[in-house]
Structures are given as structure tokens and as C-alpha cells.
Amino acid sequence: MSILVTCFMIFLICLFQNDTGAYFIIELAILVATAVLAFFLSWRRMFLIVLSIILITGFSLVFLTDSTIYNQYILIMEHIFLSGSVLLIWIIFSYVRKMEDDLEKIQLKVQQLEKYQGSSQLLTxxxxxxxxxxxxxxxxxxxxxxxxxxxxxxxxxxxxxxxxxxxxxxxxxxxxxxxxxxxxxxxxxxxxxxxxxxxxxxxxxxxxxxxxxxxxxxxxxxxxxxxxxxxxxxxxxxxxxxxxxxxx
Amino acid sequence: MMKVILVIIMVFFWTMLIYYSLLTIAGVIQRIKHKTILHLNQYPSVAVFVPAYNEGVVIKNTLDSMVALKYSGELNIYILDDQSTDDTAEIVKEYSRTFSQIHYLLVPNSDVKGKSSVLNYGLSVTDSEYFLVFDGDNQPEENAVMELVHAAETTKKSAGAVGYVKTINADSNLLTRMIALEFQVFQLLMQSGRWGLLRTGSLAGTNMLLRRSVLEDLGGYDPYALAEDAELTIRVAAKGLLLPVVHHARTWEQEPEKLRNLIRQRTRWLTGNLYLLEKSFQEWKFWKGRTIVHSLHHLMTYFLFVIFLFISNLWFYLGLFGIAMPNVDTPLLILWFMSYIVYTGQLFSAMVLEDTLTPKNIVVGIIMYFTYAQLFLILLFKSIFQFVSARMRKKTIKWDKTTRHRQGAG
Known part of the structure; x- marks a missing residue:
């Protein structure tokens, strides 16, 4: 988990280091919207959103580039960092949610397996x-x-x-x-x-x-x-x- | 003029990318839909056909799975032995003596060998309402028949239904892992996407259910078709019938563990598709109604793609050698990048849907565009060469069976 968060931080720094004006606001809005949606949607549905973001932003590069190699390279790098950040938000949320689900299941199982309540000799x-x-x-x-x-x-x-x-x-x-x-x-x-x-x-x-x-x-x-x-x-x-x- | 050609090529490649992106998204949407539990008042009779030729190393596992199939109606399993020379017959007969639903049928010799002829024989000696085809190495999950019948019976104008083929030996080596991922994308995600978006499904050669009356209307299998599944798909679509894609009707099958075997198998498939492409140029019915989706797919993948790729490569090399070519302002680097993103995005989507998102698969998914995907071009050129040379010599290309491996032998 700590590796994922570290990667996310690195991606964020790379994404925003040269961003100014409109790009910064758009990318920030995409990341915030992804994080908010990740709260409410299941991990599979969230993947659909992440995939759509990656594809739509990818195809939109065609309209942003001036077709010089350098400009295309810069936009591609930008897209890689944005896609990486969005993917990492999805992975982190999915991971945490899976841990929560597992914990809930384990707690239920423990409850079923426990014979006594707390430290007393009363049965569960x-x-x-x-x-x-x-x-x-x-x-x-x-x-x-x-x-x-x-x-x-x-x-x-x-x-x-x-x-x-x-x-x-x-x-x-x-x-x-x-x-x-x-x-x-x-x-x-x-x-x-x-x-x-x-x-x-x-x-x-x-x-x-x-x-x-x-x-x-x-x-x-x-x-x-x-x-x-x-x-x-x-x-x-x-x-x-x-x-x-x-x-x- | 040259500039116009280059622009057309660029538009074509971008259209392909957008089309596949839409299919991917539609496939994911289709896959995450909740499954409805069904129960029919009456279940039609089903005959399961298992064409078998020298399946001795795998047939026991196949039969074990066939015995375990659950179905609420009449279900008979016919092993269609195409003159095997190994112990296939012996093993099948042992099962047919023990289990009432297992039947051994020896297919008589015919002029044209191959799966189509074997299936036509199976149809001629049975009389169920539906028939279902499983390859000789298949291990269907126990609910597969039931799920396919449910889909076929509840979809209006359906000719049958088609299930999903999973790879049983995915962990054997890098090649089988890549094939498994490819199947997850093209067998499942693209199929589900086409069904969700365009209401078209393609028969997969195995794990496919068809109404007997439909095939009788169509005149049976074409014994000269090397990709009998793709060929039949076109004829079914030309009749205006549907083939629902049922992703929870699964069968497990072996995929080639050696590159040599994969090349042989895929050359046959691609040659079969070239045969279909040739047919589509000759027959008007290939361009009617939903058939157009399949015909366009063949035209774009096996004809335009190759020609445009060839021209763009020629352009590139002529430019390298200093021959002046007209310059078109187009973001080629982004086109290449998006090709990689769409292809890899499909792989990851399939992994998410199939719960196979493991670190090993992620690494394989990242490198597949540069390795496995490039193999398609080599295979395509090999198939074109084989197809054209066979046509010129007026020879029939022979059916080439995929080599089987003993399960667990790696």
C-alpha cells in the first residue's frame, strides 16, 4: 500500500510540475472527480470510468497537438502521468475497499467462531x-x-x-x-x-x-x-x- | 494524389482505434451487467457434438466434464470419432458403456476431411432440437449448456447462442499466458462489446449452440471452410438471425504451448478468414443487414489494414532513403501511442473483468503489444501467401488439427 501511495505522489508531482492555467485545472478536476466517484462506485464500474477517462483524454491529444514531434512527446508524457494517477486512485480505492470487505468477512467469521463473550464465560x-x-x-x-x-x-x-x-x-x-x-x-x-x-x-x-x-x-x-x-x-x-x- | 492516400490511411487507422475503443467500453458495460436467473417451462432437447481425432491424451478429462453437465431437458453427448488411430475410441467406448448419455459415433471416411464434414455427419444421424459443439479438448463448466439454452430461448430471432472459451493451460508458459489474455480480450470483451453495441455475435467454433432447423435451412456446414465458425456466422447473420453472447457459459480448452503449433493453428484460422473475404467479394448477401458488421470487420482487418500498413511502411522507407514524399501534418507519434493505449487498455479491461489482474499478467500485458501482437502481421502475410498460392495451383487447403498436450505435463 505504501508503494502505491508513493507512486501516486510521484505521478502527481510529474503531472503538475510543468502545468499551468487551464491544463492544471482540467487535470485536477479529473483527479478529484475520479476520487469522488471511487467512493460510490464498485471497483468494476469505477474501472469503466477510468478506462473512459484514459481513452477520451488520449484521443483528445489529437486536437491539442501542433504535430511537432516535441509537442507530441510532451502531450504523451502528460497523458501517461494523468492515466497513471487515475489508475493509481482506482487501485488504491479498490485495495482499501477489498481490505474493508475482507475485514468485515473476517469479523463475521470470528463472531461465528467465538464461543465466549469477551473475557467472561458467557457464551456468544x-x-x-x-x-x-x-x-x-x-x-x-x-x-x-x-x-x-x-x-x-x-x-x-x-x-x-x-x-x-x-x-x-x-x-x-x-x-x-x-x-x-x-x-x-x-x-x-x-x-x-x-x-x-x-x-x-x-x-x-x-x-x-x-x-x-x-x-x-x-x-x-x-x-x-x-x-x-x-x-x-x-x-x-x-x-x-x-x-x-x-x-x- | 499521394497526399490524399496518406490522409485516407490516417483516417482509417484513427477510425479503427475509435471503433475498438468503443467496443472495449461496450464490452465492459455488457460484462458488468447483473445476470438474471431464469427457468424455462420446457427445456428443448440438445445434442452435444464433440468432433474427435486422436484426442487420446485429453479425451478422458473432456468426458469427465461432459458427464458432469447439468441440464433440465434431454441431453445426449456424441463423440464424433474422425477415424482416430490412437486410443480415443477405446476410452470413449468405456464411458459410453457406463453412461447412458454418452454415445460413440465413428465418422465414415469422406472426400473432404475436417471439422465441418464431421459435424455434418453428426447432424445427419441425430435429431435433437438444438446441437452444441465442443472441441475434443474442452472442459465445459457444468452450467454451460443450461446458460446457452436460456439465452437462445429468451432472445428473439436467435439462431442459438455462443459462450466463452477460457484457457486451461494459461500458466504453462509465456506463450499460453499471452494466448489466454488474447482470448479474454477478443473472445470475450470484443464479443460482448459487439453484442452490446451492435447485437451481433460470432460463433467461436466451440461452446456454441445452434438450432438444428437453422442449420438445415442453411444447408449444413461448408466442408471447404477452414474457419467453419466464421463462415457459418456470416450465413446466420445473412438470414437476419441473432447469436447472443453468453459470457457466463464457459468452457476451458488447451491452447498451443509451442510457437510452431500456434503459427499452424492461426495460419489456418486466418486462411479461413481470407476464404470468407474472397466469398464476401463474390456474394451480395455478405453486405445485407447485420452481416455488414462481419464483412466490414473482415474487409478492414484482412484487406484494408494490410494494404494501408504496406503503403505507410513503404512511405516510411522511401522517406528514409531520401526520396521526396509529400508531407502531411499529422500526429503520427500520438497515433502510435494511442494504438498501444487501446490495445493494452483492452488487455487490462479483460483482466479486471476476469479477476486475473496479477503482477505477472500486468507485466505480460504491458509487453504484448511489442511481442505477441506483432505476430499477427507475420501470420497474416504467411496466410495470404498460402491462400494465394493454393488458389493459383487450384488446390484445396487441408484441415490442420491443433496439437494437444497431456494436462499437467506443462
Whole structure:
């Protein structure tokens, strides 16, 4: 990339070193227009523009020359530097855009491959969905029931981060290790997948969580809302229930 | 008088340059258009013809690709064996015993040998609605037939459709790399440009689909045509029919790896085009409707270009030897420079469209004007000599088959 930019600078210097008046303005306008268009057009469409510029300016040399060899030579050199600069703008923009696309793809891939959110032991949403799906296939075959617990933390302000830290640690402590799943979504909600359990088992988890949180917080009214769904009543793609489920 | 001739020559060269520049831009526009996904209610029957003569080193790969072709209608593949003396028949028969759609046909001996006679035989023993031609070394992509049929069936007044030929051995050496780039420009960019701008397409000899009824109307292939594809293109255009260019129907084929083989192959092509040029001087139908585009192309490339080049070179050398010539104020240096820019611009356009813009190809693209492109002139003079001497001795020029190489052997 640095080589391309260096080449571009050299071409610009060569292009403008002897230019005066109208030529300078026309060439500058062509370069600026190319750069602006490069922002909006795909690299193939942009190539069409670059090609047209090179051909049109090339053919226009016929009308500018006085047909002496020296004058033709000067105009040809001018055209080479202008074409080179326009081509380099296209190459640099295409290169940067390709890097952006690649980065976006890689980030998406990493997101899919990541199992845990940040440094916590909470699963990423895509990992949560995948594991929940695999577990559901097994539990369905064994005719077992799974439950989902959605926990919403109703706190904003300075204590937001600290409280979420406590909630995450407590949740991971509350659920059955290597058996149940926890993930965070929408910044302030947690989804907990409880495998092979029933409403009673779910309530035990909630009570255990509330109990442990009370030992850490001074608040009388705990800032949590929670909702319980049977796993087959909840759409994990939309992260919303298929139908209204009773709030416990 | 001399001054007028020189001015005419200059106008001609500038017109050629502008024409090719417009074709290049039209080709790029045509290529970056979005492809529409089609589905026909009914798919016509298609017979694939593969003329084969001593294709033993390549036929296995060809057949593997033929078996993999996907088509929603009836598709039969006929290997038309033109009396091969190697193991071609043995390999094809092994496939025809295993796969129901592969058929082996031994072409009987005829007075005039060559691809046209073989294809005429194929047409006489089959009865599909369409037929498609692939050369013996071709490896079409699995959607090639489907794409060609879609284009033929959805284009009004179409005689068929023509696909794109890619080079399978482009990386073998410098020569094949240059041929591959040339194909990307002339097979694809110029074809797409002509289709986009003038609604004319040229049959490429391979990867081309035709309605059987059209060829029957035209009286079959001309067995004396060395460039049977170019000859048929003219007759199709003279009928007022269209040949849509389908750049996403691709086949891969081998190109000559040795200069000697390339010279032989291209001499045949050029001689075939000279045969057509001769025909165009004799028959009025060559100058009607869209046919004029093809005839003008032949006239400009194989006749006027050569004559004007010869006169301008003569002018240059007479001037060098001090013989006084009339002086015309014209920017010759810019003309030469623009010839280079247009030619190299075409190469780079093709590389961009085909995603082959690699450092190696860029270097090759820069030097091709001074190397590979100059070969055309040598070949053209060789073909003119061969054609004229054959005419004077009243001899038929024989079909000359392109040498095949075992894939991966380099």
C-alpha cells in the first residue's frame, strides 16, 4: 500500500510540475472527480470510468497537438502521468475497499467462531443458539423438556458495569456447569437455557440466583425482571417468544 | 494524389482505434451487467457434438466434464470419432458403456476431411432440437449448456447462442499466458462489446449452440471452410438471425504451448478468414443487414489494414532513403501511442473483468503489444501467401488439427 501511495505522489508531482492555467485545472478536476466517484462506485464500474477517462483524454491529444514531434512527446508524457494517477486512485480505492470487505468477512467469521463473550464465560449468542439446538435435538428424542429463563437487569448509570459483572458471575455460579447455557443479549438481558428440567427446577434456579444476589446488594427491591418460557415456545433467532408465555 | 492516400490511411487507422475503443467500453458495460436467473417451462432437447481425432491424451478429462453437465431437458453427448488411430475410441467406448448419455459415433471416411464434414455427419444421424459443439479438448463448466439454452430461448430471432472459451493451460508458459489474455480480450470483451453495441455475435467454433432447423435451412456446414465458425456466422447473420453472447457459459480448452503449433493453428484460422473475404467479394448477401458488421470487420482487418500498413511502411522507407514524399501534418507519434493505449487498455479491461489482474499478467500485458501482437502481421502475410498460392495451383487447403498436450505435463 505504501508503494502505491508513493507512486501516486510521484505521478502527481510529474503531472503538475510543468502545468499551468487551464491544463492544471482540467487535470485536477479529473483527479478529484475520479476520487469522488471511487467512493460510490464498485471497483468494476469505477474501472469503466477510468478506462473512459484514459481513452477520451488520449484521443483528445489529437486536437491539442501542433504535430511537432516535441509537442507530441510532451502531450504523451502528460497523458501517461494523468492515466497513471487515475489508475493509481482506482487501485488504491479498490485495495482499501477489498481490505474493508475482507475485514468485515473476517469479523463475521470470528463472531461465528467465538464461543465466549469477551473475557467472561458467557457464551456468544451464535454459540448459544448452536449448542441449544444440538441439546434440543437430543432432549426431544428422549422426550425431555427444556426451559428458557430471560433475565433483564433494570439498572442504568454508574453502577451498570459493576452490577452486570456481579450478575454474570452469579448466573454462572447458579446454573449447572457443562449442562446449562448462559448468554447475554441486547446489552442488558441474559438468556439461560436449562436442560431437562421443569417449572419447579426453573424456580429453584431463580431462587438460588436471587438469594446469592441479595448477599451482594443492599437494595430491598432487586432491579431484575425475569420471564420463563418452555424452550419450544421461544424463537432463538428473533430472541422473542413464539407466543405469550406465563410470567412466573 | 499521394497526399490524399496518406490522409485516407490516417483516417482509417484513427477510425479503427475509435471503433475498438468503443467496443472495449461496450464490452465492459455488457460484462458488468447483473445476470438474471431464469427457468424455462420446457427445456428443448440438445445434442452435444464433440468432433474427435486422436484426442487420446485429453479425451478422458473432456468426458469427465461432459458427464458432469447439468441440464433440465434431454441431453445426449456424441463423440464424433474422425477415424482416430490412437486410443480415443477405446476410452470413449468405456464411458459410453457406463453412461447412458454418452454415445460413440465413428465418422465414415469422406472426400473432404475436417471439422465441418464431421459435424455434418453428426447432424445427419441425430435429431435433437438444438446441437452444441465442443472441441475434443474442452472442459465445459457444468452450467454451460443450461446458460446457452436460456439465452437462445429468451432472445428473439436467435439462431442459438455462443459462450466463452477460457484457457486451461494459461500458466504453462509465456506463450499460453499471452494466448489466454488474447482470448479474454477478443473472445470475450470484443464479443460482448459487439453484442452490446451492435447485437451481433460470432460463433467461436466451440461452446456454441445452434438450432438444428437453422442449420438445415442453411444447408449444413461448408466442408471447404477452414474457419467453419466464421463462415457459418456470416450465413446466420445473412438470414437476419441473432447469436447472443453468453459470457457466463464457459468452457476451458488447451491452447498451443509451442510457437510452431500456434503459427499452424492461426495460419489456418486466418486462411479461413481470407476464404470468407474472397466469398464476401463474390456474394451480395455478405453486405445485407447485420452481416455488414462481419464483412466490414473482415474487409478492414484482412484487406484494408494490410494494404494501408504496406503503403505507410513503404512511405516510411522511401522517406528514409531520401526520396521526396509529400508531407502531411499529422500526429503520427500520438497515433502510435494511442494504438498501444487501446490495445493494452483492452488487455487490462479483460483482466479486471476476469479477476486475473496479477503482477505477472500486468507485466505480460504491458509487453504484448511489442511481442505477441506483432505476430499477427507475420501470420497474416504467411496466410495470404498460402491462400494465394493454393488458389493459383487450384488446390484445396487441408484441415490442420491443433496439437494437444497431456494436462499437467506443462
Amino acid at each position: 449468542l451464535s454459540e448459544f443458539r448452536n449448542r441449544a439446538m444440538i441439546i434440543t435435538t437430543g432432549t426431544k428424542r428422549r422426550d425431555e423438556q427444556n426451559y428458557l429463563l430471560i433475565l433483564e437487569v433494570l439498572v442504568q448509570g454508574n453502577t451498570y458495569q459493576a452490577l452486570h459483572h456481579s450478575v454474570e458471575a452469579t448466573l454462572l455460579n447458579t446454573i449447572r456447569d457443562r449442562f446449562d447455557l448462559v448468554a447475554k443479549f441486547d446489552h442488558d438481558k441474559y438468556i439461560i437455557f436449562l436442560q431437562n428440567t421443569d417449572e419447579k427446577g426453573t424456580q429453584i434456579v431463580i431462587d438460588r440466583f436471587i438469594g446469592q444476589m441479595r448477599t451482594q446488594l443492599n437494595l430491598v427491591d432487586l432491579p431484575f425482571a425475569y420471564y420463563v418460557y418452555k424452550s419450544n415456545a421461544f424463537d432463538l433467532e428473533k430472541m422473542a417468544p413464539y407466543r405469550e408465555a406465563g410470567e412466573l
